Amino acid sequence: MSPNSLILADALLPARNQMALSLGAHIVLACFGMAMPAMIFVLHRRGLRGDDVALELAKRWSKVSGVLFAIGAVSGTILSFEMGLLWPGLMEQYGEVIGLAFALEGVSFFVEAIFLGIYVYGWGRLPGRAHILMLVPMIISGIAGSFFIVSVNAWMNAPTGFTEVDGVVVDVDPIRAIFNDAVLLQFLHMFLAAYMVAGFCIATIYAVGLLKGRNDRHHRLGFLVPLAFVAVATPLQPVVGHFAGQRIADDQPIKLAAIEGLAETEERVPTVLGGVWIDGELVGELEVPIEGLGSFLAQNSFDAEIIGLDAVPEDERPPVNIVRFSFQIMVGIGTALVGLIAWSAWGWFRNRDEFFSNTWRLRAFVLAGPAAIVAMETGWITTEVGRQPWIVHGLMRTEDAVTDGNWVWWTLIAMIVVYALLGLAGGAVLRSMTRRWAAGEHDLASPYGPSMDELDAARSERREVPA
Numbered sequence: 001m002s003p004n005s006l007i008l009a010d011a012l013l014p015a016r017n018q019m020a021l022s023l024g025a026h027i028v029l030a031c032f033g034m035a036m037p038a039m040i041f042v043l044h045r046r047g048l049r050g051d052d053v054a055l056e057l058a059k060r061w062s063k064v065s066g067v068l069f070a071i072g073a074v075s076g077t078i079l080s081f082e083m084g085l086l087w088p089g090l091m092e093q094y095g096e097v098i099g100l101a102f103a104l105e106g107v108s109f110f111v112e113a114i115f116l117g118i119y120v121y122g123w124g125r126l127p128g129r130a131h132i133l134m135l136v137p138m139i140i141s142g143i144a145g146s147f148f149i150v151s152v153n154a155w156m157n158a159p160t161g162f163t164e165v166d167g168v169v170v171d172v173d174p175i176r177a178i179f180n181d182a183v184l185l186q187f188l189h190m191f192l193a194a195y196m197v198a199g200f201c202i203a204t205i206y207a208v209g210l211l212k213g214r215n216d217r218h219h220r221l222g223f224l225v226p227l228a229f230v231a232v233a234t235p236l237q238p239v240v241g242h243f244a245g246q247r248i249a250d251d252q253p254i255k256l257a258a259i260e261g262l263a264e265t266e267e268r269v270p271t272v273l274g275g276v277w278i279d280g281e282l283v284g285e286l287e288v289p290i291e292g293l294g295s296f297l298a299q300n301s302f303d304a305e306i307i308g309l310d311a312v313p314e315d316e317r318p319p320v321n322i323v324r325f326s327f328q329i330m331v332g333i334g335t336a337l338v339g340l341i342a343w344s345a346w347g348w349f350r351n352r353d354e355f356f357s358n359t360w361r362l363r364a365f366v367l368a369g370p371a372a373i374v375a376m377e378t379g380w381i382t383t384e385v386g387r388q389p390w391i392v393h394g395l396m397r398t399e400d401a402v403t404d405g406n407w408v409w410w411t412l413i414a415m416i417v418v419y420a421l422l423g424l425a426g427g428a429v430l431r432s433m434t435r436r437w438a439a440g441e442h443d444l445a446s447p448y449g450p451s452m453d454e455l456d457a458a459r460s461e462r463r464e465v466p467a
Contacts, residue, residue, distance in 0.1 A: 011086075011402050011403050011404065011405060011406070011408040012398070012399055012402050014408040014409045014411075014412040015086045015087070015402045015403065015408050016398070017412055018082065018086065018408065018411060018412040018415050019082060019086060019087075020384075021412075021415055021416065021419060022075060022078055022079050022082055022415060022419075023079065023380070023384075024377055024380075025075055025419050025422075025423075026072060026075040026076055026078075026079055027376065027377075027380065028197065028373055028376075028377075029068055029069075029071055029072035029075060030072060030076075030146060030149075030194065031193070031194040031195075031197040031198050031376070032065065032068045032072075032197075032198045032201075033065075033068070033069060033072055033112065033142045033145075033146075034142045034143060034146050034191070034194040034195070034198070035194050035195045035197075035198035035199065035229065036061060036064075036065045036068075036198055037065070037135050037138040037139045037142055038135075038139050038229070039061065039198070039199070039202070039225055039226060039229060040058050040061050040062055040065065040135060041132065041135045041136075041139065042225055042228075043055070043057045043058035043061065043221075043225060044058040044131070044132045044135065045132060047128075048128050048129070048132060053217050053218050053221055054221060056218070057218070057221060057222055057225075059123055060433075060437060061202075062116075062119055062120050062123075063120060063433065064430060064433065065116065065120075066116060066117075066120045067426060067429050067430060067433075068426070069112070069113070069116055071422055071425075071426045073109075073113070074422060075419070075422070076109065078415070078418070080102070083102075085403065085405075085411075086402065086403055086408065087391065087401045087402060087403070088401075088403055089396065089400050089401035089402065090391055090392065090396065090401040093169060093396065093401075094159075094162075094169060094392060094396075096162075096169060096172050096174075097155070097159075097161055097162045097169060097172050097174060097177045098152050098155060098174070098177060099174065100174035100175075100177075100178065101148045101149070101151050101152050101155075101174070101177070101178050102148070102149075102152065104144070104148045104178075105145045105148040105149050108141040108142075108144045108145030108148065109141075109145050111137055111141040112137075112138050112141040112142050112145065115134050115135075115137045115138045115141070116138055118134050119131065119134040119135060119138065122134060143191070146187070146190065146191070146194070147183075147187050148178065150183065150186055150187045150190050151177075151178045151179070151180065151183045151187070153186065153383070153384075154180055154182035154183040154186040154187070155177050155178075155180045155182075155183070156387070156391060156392050156393065157182045157186070157251070157252065157383070157387060157393050158180045158181045158182035158183075158251055158393065159177075159180070159392050159393060159394070159395055160176055160177060160180045160181065161173040161174060161175070161176035161177030161178075161180065162177065164395070181247075181251070182247065182251070185240060185243055185244040185247055186244065186383075188240045189237070189240050189241060189244050189379070192233045192234075192236055192237045192240060193237065193372075193375075193376045193379065195229050195230065195232075195233040196230055196233050196234055196237065196337065196372045196375075196376070197369075197372045197373055197376050198226070198229075199226035199227065199229040199230035199233065199372075200226070200230055200337070200365070200368040200369045200371070200372040201369035201370075201372065201373070202222070202225075202226040202369075203223055203226045203227050203230070203365050203368065203369065204365055204366055204367075204368060204369030204370070205222075205369075206219050206220075206222040206223035206226075207223060207362045207363075207365035207366050208366055209222075210223060210356055210357075210362050211359065211362050211363070211366070215356055215357065219356075220356050223356070223365075227344065230337075230341065231341050231344070231345065234334075234337050234338055234341045235338055235341060237334060237338075238334060238335075238338065241331075241334070242297070245297065245298065246297075246298060246299070246300070249298040249299060249306070251393075252386070252387065252393065253306070253307035253311070254307070254309065254311065254312055254316070254317060254318070255318065255323070255386035255387060256298060256306065256307075257306070257307060257308050257309045257311070258309065258317065258318045258319075258320045258323040258324060258386055259323055259324055259327045259382065259386065260272070260294055260306070260324075261275055261277055261282035261285065261320060261324050262294075262306060262307075262308045262309065263280055263281055263282070263308055263309055263310060264308040264309075264310045265305060265306065265307050265308040265310065265311055266305070266306060266308060267295065267303055267304065267305045267306075268291055268292035268295055268302060268303055269292065269294035269295045269298075269304075269306045270287050270288060270290070270291060270292065270293055270294050271287070271288040271290070271293040271294040271297065272285040272286060272287045272288065272294075273285065273286045273287075273288065273328065274286050274328070275324075276321060277320035277321045277324065292304075294306065315389065316389060318385055318386050318387070318388040318389070319385060319388070322381065322385050323381075323382055323385050323386045325378075326378040326379070326381035326382045326385070327378070327379075327382045327386075329374065329375070329378040330375045330376075330378040330379045330382060333371045333372070333374060333375035333378075334375055336371070337368060337371065337372065337375070340361075340364050340365070340368060343361065343364075344361060347361060
């Protein structure tokens, strides 16, 4: 095949890869948008009670949040265009059903952007109690925006809120589509994942500083605040994941069969670890020695029947190895993170004096941030690839929704460049900020106007001038 023929090849593969790239990048940024305002609120509240270190951290984190939000605004805008450009079949058929969720997410985005701007600009300008209140709509709008986007994905897994007559969508109920049967558990799973990703990543940064000998209150507090959030979110995540898995067993049994590598419908299904799907069977797996454990986890009964991949034609089965590997990576990392939290809780209550100097625990936290990102990404791979070949489960195949344009390879290449540049630019800005903070600079210089120190000095001079 000539290079030109390759570029003009079927659009399904590059469209999938482009969407995976955009979603995979944006979702990490969305996690910080959901979780950081609440963490900043905790710091700011401590600061109003006289904790100068907490107030300084809140100020710094707000500026980091602003940088990440700006990058997320770019990636989110790209995604909104990609939905229509890459998947016109989906939007043409079902746009009226899911359009309200996208509109409400847009409103949430603008509310968050407005109050983030006020909060970042408000340092030294707003009264403390008014300033901290700017975080409340940020927290609410960040959660709401994520809920509306997740509701669209949940709807794709459990479509409802409309009737289809002779291929025409009628009786549209967009509220019912938003609050579909899958949205509650899927959103809770994502909500906890967001706090885990943001919390562990921030803790990772301060763990690195602690390992370098910066065992000051600044680093200890910067480590403890996100740790408090992940200490709540991490143990809850497997519980929510368990109930979400049981919903899949009822509503998407073929996805569950791919996760389990179950070739045929069986009763008393065991739980198996590892293994590779080759020629219609699982090879090299390790069985957990509890008979019927897989059935129990899926249906709360050791004798329950679990539907196998043989229940549908081969062209309606997802790629088993991708789904199975991604699921096991997610569960494995999640289990390790729960263990890390348990170890940290034991260390905290046993001996707080050595908590911040335990080298092995700090090294584990250095790995925890990237691991949390991998766990979240593989969780989404399980969800999205496990639904294949359907873009709308049971109603529309992905291949029927994709564009027939011959330009998708070019846009995929362009998006790779765009996201690489965004990552490099964002990383350079954040690195520059942290270096100046590490050098003792308390207020980052503005490209225009006086610094906060100059403003404070000017105010003091005005107060000293007699009336």
